[in-house]
Amino acid sequence: MKNLFDIQDRLALVTGSTRGLGHALARGLAQQGAHMIVHGRRQEAAEEAARTLAAETGAKVDAVAFDVTDAGAVKAAIDPLIERLGVPDILVNNAGLQKRGPFNDFDPADWDAVVATNLSSAFYVSKAVSPAMSERGSGKIVNIGSVQSKLARETIVPYAASKGGVALLTQGMAADLARYGIQVNCLSPGYFQTDMNQALWQDADFNAWIEKRTPAQRWGQVEELVGTLVYLCSGASDFVSGQNVFVDGGMTSVV
Ligand code: NDP
DSSP states (O other): OOOTTOOTTOEEEETTOSSHHHHHHHHHHHHTTOEEEEEESSHHHHHHHHHHHHHHHOOOEEEEEOOTTOHHHHHHHHHHHHHHHOOOSEEEEOOOOOOOOOGGGOOHHHHHHHHIIIIIHHHHHHHHHHHHHHHHTOEEEEEEOOGGGTOOOTTOHHHHHHHHHHHHHHHHHHHHHGGGTEEEEEEEEOOBOSGGGHHHHTOHHHHHHHHHHSTTOSOBOGGGGHHHHHHHHSGGGTTOOSOEEEESTTGGGOO
């Protein structure tokens, strides 16, 4: 019987996969047989993460480096990558940045960095890949959102605004690219313990808030994102596009 979720040998690029959620997502795709392209800001870090992933999973793994906030650098890295490895079947726009602080004190330079890393980057990287995907007539793009794409909170306003933008970028791209056989969806995680939010998971009050605010009463485990990602990257979701799928222990289902 055909495996609906088969992604064996699909070429998959996950941005920001040197560590954190991106690395876990890349590992999950590799474990399902995808040919992974690990991405980092620096070549050395990307190559080291690629070696780790290949050793962990036995999958075929390549590496690429570029700053996702620099449109020129993105294109200069992706064009030769496509020449070398072919057109990715799967693109996961995961690289991200969080900065916290009271709205009245927020530095405009920090606003720019957050919006560039979380939102503009998804446009730049998708735009570097989608014309070739369109020409081929197939592709899966998954933008990593957040519960903040739906529930903005105090002290995290630019991050929430950028992730709200990611959700609508997803809808718009999905509408534009469906005619070329490309599905674009957003995967929005709840709270997962990574470098990004280390200060939060080391804070007893925040842990108490997570338990109270999340119906599942806990943080997520990174592996719990993989099933939804594989679904969104496989033929099982060929008629699913422009959606924002929350993997958050129920957080966004309650107010
Ligand atoms: P981390 O801070 O642990 O990892 C971020 C990754 O993005 C790193 O690989 C980093 O590379 C890369 N990156 C950041 N800026 C750039 C840049 N300018 N150019 C290239 N690469 C860059 O974050 P998480 O793993 O926690 O987050 C991953 C994604 O998941 C983000 O989009 C985040 O918003 C989202 N998310 C995370 C949640 C969580 O609870 N952790 C919840 C909801 C969403 P480098 O090593 O070079 O810095």
